[in-house]
Amino acid sequence: MRPATKRLALGLATLALALAPALPSPASAETAAPQTTAPQTAAHPGKHKPDNLRELARKLGIHIGTAVDVTALAEEDDYRRVLNREFTHITAENAMKWESVEPERGVYNWEGADAVVENARRNHQRVRGHTLVWHNQLPAWLTQGVESGEIDAAELRAILRDHIKKEVGRYRGKIRAWDVANEVIDDDGNMRQSIWLTHLGPGYIADAFRWARQADPHAKLYLNDYNLEWDTDKIDAYLNLVKQLQAQRVPLDGMGFQGHLGIQYDYPGDFPNVMRKFTDLGLEVAITEADARMVLPVTPEKLARQAEFFRDMLKTCAANRRCTEFTVWGFTDRHSWVPEWFEGEGAATPMDENLAPKPAYTAMLGVRRF
Ligand code: G3I
Numbered sequence: 215m216r217p218a219t220k221r222l223a224l225g226l227a228t229l230a231l232a233l234a235p236a237l238p239s240p241a242s243a244e245t246a247a248p249q250t251t252a253p254q255t256a257a258h259p260g261k262h263k264p265d266n267l268r269e270l271a272r273k274l275g276i277h278i279g280t281a282v283d284v285t286a287l288a289e290e291d292d293y294r295r296v297l298n299r300e301f302t303h304i305t306a307e308n309a310m311k312w313e314s315v316e317p318e319r320g321v322y323n324w325e326g327a328d329a330v331v332e333n334a335r336r337n338h339q340r341v342r343g344h345t346l347v348w349h350n351q352l353p354a355w356l357t358q359g360v361e362s363g364e365i366d367a368a369e370l371r372a373i374l375r376d377h378i379k380k381e382v383g384r385y386r387g388k389i390r391a392w393d394v395a396n397e398v399i400d401d402d403g404n405m406r407q408s409i410w411l412t413h414l415g416p417g418y419i420a421d422a423f424r425w426a427r428q429a430d431p432h433a434k435l436y437l438n439d440y441n442l443e444w445d446t447d448k449i450d451a452y453l454n455l456v457k458q459l460q461a462q463r464v465p466l467d468g469m470g471f472q473g474h475l476g477i478q479y480d481y482p483g484d485f486p487n488v489m490r491k492f493t494d495l496g497l498e499v500a501i502t503e504a505d506a507r508m509v510l511p512v513t514p515e516k517l518a519r520q521a522e523f524f525r526d527m528l529k530t531c532a533a534n535r536r537c538t539e540f541t542v543w544g545f546t547d548r549h550s551w552v553p554e555w556f557e558g559e560g561a562a563t564p565m566d567e568n569l570a571p572k573p574a575y576t577a578m579l580g581v582r583r584f
Pocket of ligand 1: 307308350351396440472503551
């Protein structure tokens with residue numbers, strides 16, 4: 215299906231959802247959630263800004279999503295209320311990763327992943343599966359088994375195949391897109407060193423996509439990585455990888471640009487051109503993990519700059535007909551990976567710890583398609 219037709223179909227599909235007898239919004243059903251109706255701005259006198267990101271997604275004809283912290287999903291009513299009012303697309307931040315779903319060999323824990331998929335079903339949301347093969351957050355039994363030599367290459371390949379077929383098969387028909395292979399090229403443009411590359415060779419990537427397609431013919435299958443917003447050796451390496459996979463007729467559908475930025479650095483103004491290099495190869499694309507961290511403390515000036523970063527990333531997706539999804543990596547500073555990973559930095563998301571919208575949220579509501 216041509217992307218434009220697809221986008222129209224997506225638009226019509228979401229429009230149909232909008233016209234369907236809507237479930238009572240959790241927000242309207244209970245105490246008022248944070249006020250998120252953006253004031254009429256002078257820039258659009260009389261032109262109604264969308265009231266929330268879900269309405270914006272319908273206007274733009276794309277999915278607007280967020281990573282989901284499953285503990286907050288289960289325990290925080292306000293988190294769940296805002297999540298389901300604002301987003302048409304959700305990604306399990308950690309619950310679908312191998313260390314989460316198979317903590318011991320042959321012992322599965324699907325609770326968190328099932329909760330994300332069920333929340334999506336109940337709230338008219340689509341799901342991004344994250345992630346099938348990655349060098350990180352692997353269960354100890356696997357990494358130690360390989361390091362000790364207990365698991366040889368042949369067994370490792372069988373283990374990877376079984377993992378992909380089991381997890382993708384469990385959610386067959388319920389996942390719009392899978393991050394099949396995550397962060398497989400390093401920032402120098404070389405294949406990233408991992409147990410997969412070392413023991414299986416680069417062919418593990420094509421294998422992963424083929425196994426995923428066999429397990430769910432409907433899901434869109436993506437590569438996904440960070441630091442792809444600038445034109446670097448990493449971009450050239452990914453373009454070559456994509457062309458190789460396409461030449462081998464590997465079922466690769468899309469490229470995910472994670473979009474982890476820091477406002478203390480320049481904004482990657484070339485991002486639209488970089489994205490187009492992949493859509494020119496016939497791929498669909500998505501911004502899969504957008505956030506814009508800052509060196510603390512928070513100031514009005516930093517919040518204003520952060521708003522420009524989120525606005526411009528969303529504009530990059532909205533302006534490319536093959537961009538299907540814009541997902542933030544957590545929608546509230548209450549639950550963000552950044553402080554644990556970047557000492558002295560934080561406030562990376564569009565809402566504060568109290569779920570109040572920040573300037574970044576309001577700036578995104580003002581984005582138009584072209
Ligand atoms: O589950 C354990 C828990 O049992 C233990 O008590 C706790 C002690 O600290 O750790 C918990 O594991 C943490 C895990 O998230 C689940 O919450 C790890 O310490 C922590 O390092 C891990 O961080 C995640 C990180 O990936 C790991 O690389 C972040 O939450 C997550 O946001 C981040 O997401 C990645 C994407 O998957 C891929 N792209 C980059 C992005 C940011 O790193």
